[in-house]
Amino acid sequence: MGVVSKLPVYMERIPGGGILTTSAEKFFNWSRASSLWYMLFGLACCAIEGLMATGASRYDYDRLGMIFRASPRQADLMIVAGTLTHKMAKRVKILYDQMSEPKYVIAMGGCANNGGPFYYDCYSVLKGVDKIIPVDIYIPGCPPRPESVMEACLKLQEKIKKQKLGDWSSSTS
């Protein structure tokens, strides 16, 4: 992100540079929002709905420019689909760290939001994925319907389109 994050600083010095920054911003945001590559990473029940059924014939992620990548290095989006246990939490953190910036996280389903049905009387489940990684969008449901997963992706696209060029500079420095 080196050059991109410094771009606004240099641009502002040129008279009329603000226009260029805005256009660059728009271009970057547009390209990021319309090619959200998600990581093929399912944990539990939600993986069948959020990753497979939504990716398959009827709902079709491809319409949103989303394709699955098996490697975290190529992915922009992590859909945490399912129950996150203490044992898995360490691995999820590593996977998140391996993704390259800018990266986004969708917490799908009750378990990923706050433990869901496994909140009480459960010794092995992490109560919410937001305890270890930052989350952009939460989807309620057990499991959520594919429509709500797609809605979440659209919401995420809206969010990306509002980003400023300098937004990522602090996190990467």
Next chain:
Amino acid sequence: MAIEQLKTEEFMVNMGPQHPSTHGVCKLVIKMDGEQIKSIQPHVGFLHRSIEKIAENRTYAQFVPYTDRIDYCASMNANHAYVTAVEKMAGIQVPERAEYLRVMMAELNRIASHLVWIATFAIDLGAVTPFLYAFRERELILDLFEMTCGQRLTYNYMCIGGVNWDIPQGFEPKLREFLKIFPQKVNEYEYLLTNNPIFLYRTKGIGVLDMDTAFAYSVSGPSIRGSGLKWDIRKAEPYSIYNKFDFDVPVGHTGDVWDRYKVRLNEMRESTKIVQQAIEGLPGGDTKVKVPMTWKPPEGEVFSRIEAPRGEMAYHIISDGTPKPYRIKIRTASYCNLQVLPVIAVNHLIADLVAIFGSLDVILPEVDR
């Protein structure tokens, strides 16, 4: 130079926990000699949700939704296993209509589960098209489930004493339409895969599971039927009303990956037959007997098992006479089926491991519970 001198040292490969072909979160530590597998050590428990601990602090009725989440590809069958166990313990007689509905839903779910299996298995072997085909039909089944109970994956449909809801209006024509088109769709999958040279090359003679190994590791379900044993709990110990239906138990011959694939395909055809008979013979009447919310079963214990899509699913329930079970031990098919993987995958190439793992149809939440 002699071949022995060219030998390099063995090395370890970590497969998972995040790996597209592990169908969930499972880690395989593989010791390799070149491309050849020397030993495999499965690491499980990444999805251990302590369902058995939760059971100790839930009433019998409250635990039903948790059974859905043990095997999310076949929630109806998991429901069925639990409610039959509780009813057997308490001696509850379920209305006949409810039994018919249960069998119908369980068999539809078996088809849906096998469709997910075909889809993922084909992807594992590099064929993406069957995935789209299989999910097309799976959506039709999920539509039927959604009409009945409002959920697409975790149904909570069966309850102690019957089923929660009767089938709605419009269900029957939709089901009949599905039953009419589905056998042709199975032929379509066969057309795509069964005699495909690449598919045959990847599956024939790979991962042969002989009968003695299967017995020793308590393998069950389509995996043992692929080895040629005609063993199905629906036939051997008919539970519910399975003895009223006419269906066949498909078996393989050699026990390789291809046989297990073929058994599952034929099982879908047989399940279609059962659903057809169930809808034809569906009697009228009540769908459940009234069981109060804070219902107390008598003190005692029960061991009951059913045939889930992946094999034998058993519940061992111990009741101390309170509304909550004292202990529930769940035996799942994948738990035992996964243990056989290190035995049958040794000396295969690493690319075949994916095929063998896929053919056992292991679903990780069932292993971890």
Next chain:
Amino acid sequence: MDSSSLLKLLSEEYQERVFDGKIITDVATVSVNPGNWVSICHSLRDDKSLLLHSISNFGAIDFREKLGGYQIVLTVFSHQFNHKITIKTLLPAKEDDSPIVGTISGVWPSAEWFEREMAELFGIIFEGHPDPRHLLLDDDWDEGYPMRRGWSGKDFVVKPEI
């Protein structure tokens, strides 16, 4: 073989080692002493008239309050004869004791994981187990044995009564 004749055969053939035979929801059930656990499993598997070569279920129950120990329950069955039996043994244990019993993973290989699971969740030690690592819990788990009754841990919330 049906359950009652199976039970009769068991209590006659192995009368010095098994006791308390009964039929619990159509499964023939016998108890053995922990000392005889491995030997009875060996004899049952090798008995040509039973052919019990597959495990159906194998689990432990915390009966410390009621019976003063952990009960391990094993259900084995035969595909050929289509019958199954349950064998139980009570491992005496007080408060935080870890009872010891022999492993049967040499008898039925699939018992290996069941035993690993019981060892980590209940704290039962299976002597001679080939691979006594954790199965379901993380390797660095240090909060004791969660499936014991009355266990509590730092992230463990008990569901409040409504």
